[in-house]
Amino acid sequence: MAEGRHRLVAVSNRVGPLNDEGKAGGLAVGLSDALKRRGGLWFGWSGSTSAEGTFKEASTEVENDVAMTTIDMNEEELEGFYYGYANRSLWPLLHYRLDLAEFDRQSDRIYRSVNQRFAARLAPLLEEDDLVWVHDYHFFYLGSELRQCGYKGRIGFFLHIPFCAPEIFTALPASHDIVRAMLAYDVIGFQTETDRRNFVSFCVQELDGEELPDQRVRVGDREVIADAYPIGIDAPGYARFAVSPEAGEHEEMVRDIAGDRLQIIGVDRMDYSKGLVERFRGFERLLEDYPENRGKVQFLQVAPLSRSELDAYVELRRELEELAGHINGRFATLDWTPLQIMTRGFTRRALAGIYRAARVCLVTPLRDGMNLVAKEYVAAQDPDDPGVLILSRFAGARSELKDALVVNPYSTDDVARALQRALTMPFEERKRRWETMRDAVFHGTAANWCDTFLERLEASGGDTTKAPDPEDADQG
Numbered sequence: 001m002a003e004g005r006h007r008l009v010a011v012s013n014r015v016g017p018l019n020d021e022g023k024a025g026g027l028a029v030g031l032s033d034a035l036k037r038r039g040g041l042w043f044g045w046s047g048s049t050s051a052e053g054t055f056k057e058a059s060t061e062v063e064n065d066v067a068m069t070t071i072d073m074n075e076e077e078l079e080g081f082y083y084g085y086a087n088r089s090l091w092p093l094l095h096y097r098l099d100l101a102e103f104d105r106q107s108d109r110i111y112r113s114v115n116q117r118f119a120a121r122l123a124p125l126l127e128e129d130d131l132v133w134v135h136d137y138h139f140f141y142l143g144s145e146l147r148q149c150g151y152k153g154r155i156g157f158f159l160h161i162p163f164c165a166p167e168i169f170t171a172l173p174a175s176h177d178i179v180r181a182m183l184a185y186d187v188i189g190f191q192t193e194t195d196r197r198n199f200v201s202f203c204v205q206e207l208d209g210e211e212l213p214d215q216r217v218r219v220g221d222r223e224v225i226a227d228a229y230p231i232g233i234d235a236p237g238y239a240r241f242a243v244s245p246e247a248g249e250h251e252e253m254v255r256d257i258a259g260d261r262l263q264i265i266g267v268d269r270m271d272y273s274k275g276l277v278e279r280f281r282g283f284e285r286l287l288e289d290y291p292e293n294r295g296k297v298q299f300l301q302v303a304p305l306s307r308s309e310l311d312a313y314v315e316l317r318r319e320l321e322e323l324a325g326h327i328n329g330r331f332a333t334l335d336w337t338p339l340q341i342m343t344r345g346f347t348r349r350a351l352a353g354i355y356r357a358a359r360v361c362l363v364t365p366l367r368d369g370m371n372l373v374a375k376e377y378v379a380a381q382d383p384d385d386p387g388v389l390i391l392s393r394f395a396g397a398r399s400e401l402k403d404a405l406v407v408n409p410y411s412t413d414d415v416a417r418a419l420q421r422a423l424t425m426p427f428e429e430r431k432r433r434w435e436t437m438r439d440a441v442f443h444g445t446a447a448n449w450c451d452t453f454l455e456r457l458e459a460s461g462g463d464t465t466k467a468p469d470p471e472d473a474d475q476g
């Protein structure tokens, strides 16, 4: 695509950092690559609260060709929009956790109003031929609100997390409003074909829509593109990280501590969608059913805390620490601790070295839009001694990483069997499986993801050809 023909305007809840030491969070990693290459504007929340909230003056930082403009929220907005609707309603629901989803009309109201406020603040900064790219479940209504502000240029949307089956999504009181509002976008991107299909099924079953050729869907007189654009990583860059001095130090440290033992690694934000409890039980089952591994393997789980203000996350941490204590109490010897959990984070380079030192990586989410850890682990491996990836059948990455050992994360036996197979896998098989996964990771990079999505958005023509129909953009 002709870079620079249109300015890229990215919108996401958190903005930045642009540098490669970025903190945990897959979205920041993918998006910063695109903006650095193309230049443009990145708009979102400042991460701060103030009494004026979304009415406070915006702040802008410019780094090379990228302007990062952020606005505050007030406490009520933060609670209702972020902790409430986004993370107590939408996140669990879209990850198939109806049991954890809470719905209340106050946070629904605030979520809509924050979307409206962000649109009102962004609209004056836009030019007609910008490519506006809105990210994730925080901003389902933003495109429709920008249309209400009169913006007619192209607006795309990408959902980083799963779009659940319509049978689950309809439990959300505002499910119809949300999907109708999403139809204001010109291109709607999902991680996988399954997510796309769920969205299209919702449009057909619930909104009387029609599936059209070329990944199009029509509802009333709105016709949009809904397609799968699997996100990737900067694979060559990540492979370079893995041989940097900082990575080398960490790799060596892990190898020194492990000695002759094989290292198993897990790296996940501490989130109930990541299947950590089930993973720990799978590791315990390995030690029970395959006792030859006792004293011979060790498992390090890196789990930086996330959303720890929410009850479900506090409870998860308690449960994991208890389970880790139980497993260590049961199997540890004077000179061996089977399982270690760390809530402190590492730099990306350090993490790459830790991946490289691990014979096995466990990526076993109960649901995951994509999962970039799986791709990073593959990119970080030593070609002469690559490790084995164990991957959940419910991670979006599964459709590309076909040579991982695929498991049902809910089955303790399945996870234990896969671990045993990975730990005893002959070198030739390890290498063969890794090579095909490496090819997939180097093929579907973050740069390809951006280019493919933005090319499609550019070709969509935006809303300029048709008269805006307020009914369609209506959330009611």
Ligand code: GDG
Pocket (backbone or CB within 6 Å): 021, 022, 023, 024, 025, 026, 027, 029, 030, 160, 161, 231, 267, 268, 269, 302, 304, 344, 345, 346, 347, 348, 351, 368, 369, 370, 371, 372, 373, 374, 376
């Ligand atoms: C959402 C979707 C989708 C983790 N610990 C540390 C650290 N990390 C980094 C990893 C990776 C990122 O965080 C996590 O990305 P994931 O993709 O695994 O998961 P989510 O945060 O849930 O991201 C997900 C993603 O969006 C992108 O679309 O794949 O499905 O849920 O990059 O390396 N980074 C550092 N220190 C750590 O300790 N520096």
